[in-house]
Amino acid sequence: MDTEIVDRNQEETSIVKPAPHVHKVHHENGIANEMMLHKPNGPMRRQPSKDDKEKLGLMNVRAFSFLVLWYIFSFCTLFLNKYILATLQGEPALLGAMQMVMTTIFGFLQMYLPLGMYTPVDRDGKPANFWRNMILVGTMRFSTVVLGLVALKFVAVSFTETVKSSAPLFTVFISRVLVGELTGLYTFLSLIPIMGGLALCSAYELSFNIQGFIAAMATNLTECLQNVYSKLLISGEKYRYTPAELQFYTSIASVIVQIPACFFMIDLQGAKNSLDMTMLTALIVNGIFFHFQSITAYVLMSYISPVTHSVANTVKRAFLIWLSVIVFGNPVTFLSGLGTLTVTIGVLIYTKAKEHDHIQREHRDQYALSNTDTKIV
Template identity: 30%
Template sequence: MLSLNLLPSSNVTFFKSTCRRPIKNASLLDPNLVIRAQNSSNFNHGVKLGFPTAPNCQIPKSRFDFGKISRNPFEFSSKSASETPHESSPDGEIEASKPNKTLKLSVVFGLWYFQNIVFNIYNKKALNIFPYPWFLASFQLFCGSVWMLILWSLKLQPCPKIDKSFIIALLGPALFHTIGHISACVSFSKVAVSFTHVIKSAEPAISVLFSAFLGDTYPVSVWLSVLSIVFGCSLAAITEVSFNFGGLWGAMISNFGFVLRNIYSKKSLQSFKQVNGLNLYGWISIISLFYLFPVAIFVEGSQWVSGYHKAIATIGKPTTFYLWVMLSGIFYHLYNQSSYEALDDISPLTFSVGNTMKRVVVIIATVLVFRNPVRPLNALGSAIAIFGTFLYSQATAKKPKIEGGEKKN
């Protein structure tokens, strides 16, 4: 971080010869000190001006901390240095305490993984007895929207200042987010959770194909990782016990939706970098709810009442059904919120690796909970696809970038 130290903390000595000439960079010094140094004729050789004892020569203690600029492109923080624990490095930079940062990241990653596992388990349980993904997807967006409105109203999260241009810029990303979310829910309703996550691990391959179509170039290592992802997903698909074309295409369409959301966001939201990641996701959830719910009523709304009675008859206790649906909605937003908090403090590469490992944890957890049969070739294909995703994150991190005429690795 950048530390703006205007004067050293030790005493400063003004000699007779230097006091008769203008002080260089006088605009950076305290005005009282400059006037006193230039106009006083009583300075003797070797007279020291001690800042603690000179009433008119003190440097203001408060100063803007330029180091608290978040790495999240949508967030800018201007907290003073006194609000955040820090320590000075040997070269004068202010750094966050590494043990505290490591502990915070461990907690955030733990919550992210745990919340994602809870969401996937209870979302699948609800879909098993109430197979209406359009309703559940809408309810999950509703829970996220209400959650963000509560945070903003209680001032637990700063509410962004928005205008018409911001809403217009969000219409595209929110539409693709809606497509990605409902497609994933449809896939969850038709196949095993583990299979959906294996297919969703192919998202980097879709991203590379789209970016290459738009003119980006990638090294051979990236294309090799993409081939391994495609091969692993294909092997897992043909050996999946619960294979269903609706589930396969739902997961694939979800990949397309989220890739297009990311690409479109970069183009349409460049002028709104003052909105942090969590607030941006909150507004996307709200707009997505307005997109999805009317369509959900049209697609399956006539079946909700009869489906509800069948679900209650199957499970026996209405409160259990309500609990499953509520947990799926709450934890859907919570795991997304934790992922944005993690992204604020780590590099995109670390986030990609963490997201890949999250899929591994979710796949193992859901296989254990639902006891889905897994064939050896299916497990091998899943492992190849996940490992290909890991290789992709490593290969893209090594892609050279040219900034300011210099090559940076």
């Protein structure tokens, strides 16, 4: 009789409370396995992931707002750079050093005054390899600034931008190596009209100089490395740097790196002779604009992927060329108009191509997951 009672109880339990379905989800690294429980009354609620945030990308209102701010501050910085170097005959290394000093000061202030750019985080300590990461990014920041200013001194703005039009291609390969980000075939092909369009935009003012060309190519490479590595730090799983932290600590590291470099790169006597009130004011204002250009770029980076950031940077360059046409009255040619149209079409194609590749990747992941579940059962 006891056995019959036990059997009856087990049957009632199995009817009233069915067992949940258990699925094993295999992570991409093939090391850890996670158990996910699906309740019979509905699917488990999932927290928004970094991939979801990047999928929304520039459709996010805050992301688009910081994109616009980034463009505005970049315009102000670029043409103040040209004014200081070409009109005031300033030293590129001194200008770069002043920019890093100003980003250090304002980066420190923004760690305590976020100004709505990010959410402050209470820290218990610093992660492993903290200063190594900061020195790496700081060195790349300093190199990008100085090399870009050297290029600007030897060649026209448009020539530098033409050389930098290959940045999305550099970013695709660097992202694959450092972050493991796979770029779909259609997304990769959509970069071609964007890069070609920027080259056409600036083709009317090409001026070749070997020193300027080498500096522009080196700037391109270091900037792509800096952006991808910064994205790795700002979107980390265990320790996520805030934009102000990344701005402040990398600026300190950059200042430390550039102190010995200044003795070799700066004509101290010439810099002293040119440092009047006009030059000092221009350097300070330029440094403020450069700080806000950098921190808005870091904030934007937390919303989009490195490749999308590089595409946005390419569009920014075309935008700056057209602003130079409006502000300085540079001549407009057929090639510049065709280039702008090509960049615009390329960006629209890139958006659709990225969406298409993302859907295909999700289908492949679901198919792989269903095959895994079948093998387990």
